[in-house]
Amino acid sequence: MDRNVFDILMERGFIEQTSHEDELRELLGKEPVTFYCGYDPTADSLTAGHFLTLMAISHMQKAGHRPIILIGGGTTMVGDPTGKTDMRKMLTLDDINNNAECFKEQMKRFIDFEDDKAIMDNNADWLMNLEYLPFLREIGAHFSVNRMLSAECYKSRMEKGLTFLEFNYMIMQSYDFLELNRKYECKLQVGGNDQWSNMLGGIDLIRKKEGESSYVMTFTLLTTPDGKKMGKTEDGALWLDPKKTTPYDFYQYWRNVDDKVVEKCLALLTFLPMDEVRRLGALEGSEINKAKEVLAFEVTKIVHGEEEAKKSQDAAKALFTGGDKAASIPSTELDSSMFDEGMGILALLTEVGLTSSNGEARRLVKQGGVYVNEDRVTDFRLEVSLNDFEDGKLMIRKGKKVYHQVIIK
Known part of the structure; x- marks a missing residue:
């Protein structure tokens, strides 16, 4: 042996x-x-x-x-x-x-x-x-x-x-x-x-x-630096079923883990040699983000396959570079006629499933947790119109990490 x-x-x-x-x-x-x-x-x-x-x-x-x-x-x-x-x-x-x-x-x-x-x-x-x-x-x-x-x-x-x-x-x-x-x-x-x-x-x-x-x-149990169990998202458990947690959301979870647990996660959740794990874990400052990208890619590759890992990686980069590879970000297609006279932001959040009710959406906006095309929404009476779409697409962000693309047809 x-x-x-x-x-x-x-x-x-x-x-x-x-x-x-x-x-x-x-x-x-x-x-x-x-x-x-x-x-x-x-x-x-x-x-x-x-x-x-x-x-x-x-x-x-x-x-x-x-x-x-x-x-x-x-x-x-x-x-x-x-x-x-x-x-x-x-x-x-x-x-x-x-x-x-x-x-x-x-x-x-x-x-x-x-x-x-x-x-x-x-x-x-x-x-x-x-x-x-x-x-x-x-x-x-x-x-x-x-x-x-x-x-x-x-x-x-x-x-x-x-x-x-x-x-x-x-x-x-x-x-x-x-x-x-x-x-x-x-x-x-x-x-x-x-x-x-x-x-x-x-x-x-x-x-x-x-x-x-x-x-x-x-x-060992997978825990955050303060001892809480890892694997919980805003919506509950981090599932391995792509229908319950999309490969993109799965990738983003690992891309955004705390700096202090990156080396631990690389050791436990990838097959990378330990020399490489230690090298990546020792990166400091903004360089640690490279280690997080490796972690997110490797874990998503093991769970969902290399193709989904690449798609998720490209989609994550597209958010920051304005690229055209955002296809793996969760999205909803809506008829353009719904925006002819404007659609309220509360109704839109609920329509695409980011909130379960207009009441929840209103609270989220008041807390400053909603962004449209990276602009923070400050008024819950905001109307979204066709003018807000770029090439037929609109990006909504909920909190720091949850992205959703609205595509008009």
Whole structure:
């Protein structure tokens, strides 16, 4: 095997915590290891947070290890309480199955499933058919309630009330590890650092039931300099589905990250060699913008393909150079007759989907957050006419980063 993937992940900043670090590093260096990562399909698209774990999995697969992607069709019926102050919304079985199919399709961009190089399984296949009393006797007997309640994922819910339904989640996740250990000789579970408590339960269960050693490794969470989770936009999550977050908006998100996290993002979210990551991360002043452009291009290329990355890059440059390559900026075509007598800016903002109502649009204008062709709108009674269009196009900016092009036909 080539260089130990443990060292690669450590150098790039992925690894947050591991169980039995020396043993795990030795194992990953001497033989191909089957490992798994679980994804609960609570939405119909993966997010930037999932993307980080998929990059780590990709590094491990390239080093010769075999990933199991476990779709949580069963655990989603329960809902993971981790990081939540309230119980998750209950999804129907049809919703869960539809979301799982969307996940599978997106993951093929990052993981090679050909020739059994990776496995995709669904824990609904075993969890949905469990019989309650036999499961309690065989599995539940090995879990200490006192120990479970001391876990961070449960402590945060104790004040508002933790349902018995959610209390089962740790046991279900531990049982998944046991099942995959028996089925595929899976020895390692990986995931986000917020899963640490749940993951340790699986090691204990495998030791008690099979008498074997197993391991867990958690990856860092993507955070801003002040510790908040990255991957949130004005409209919510940063999605990997181009219908939910356009490739251009995706590109712009990474182009505008804080200077202090550029090197970290380059290490975690691209395949650039670490020498280049460190060189780009060391740029200062306005030069750091070059590093941000590389970051935005590389991440968009991995998620959406090189063609979309180039289009997004050209569109971003066109905004500042007045070029003609702004085709990837989100746009709306409207009939020219709508502007014959002028169209109110509030109605226009709502028409193109930048605001959900005229009331929201009025507030945005009053706050100074609306620009037409880079001129700040100061009057919410402004009328937009055909004279405001240049070559049939008008550019609206919402806040600092959200651009939308109006094209007349």
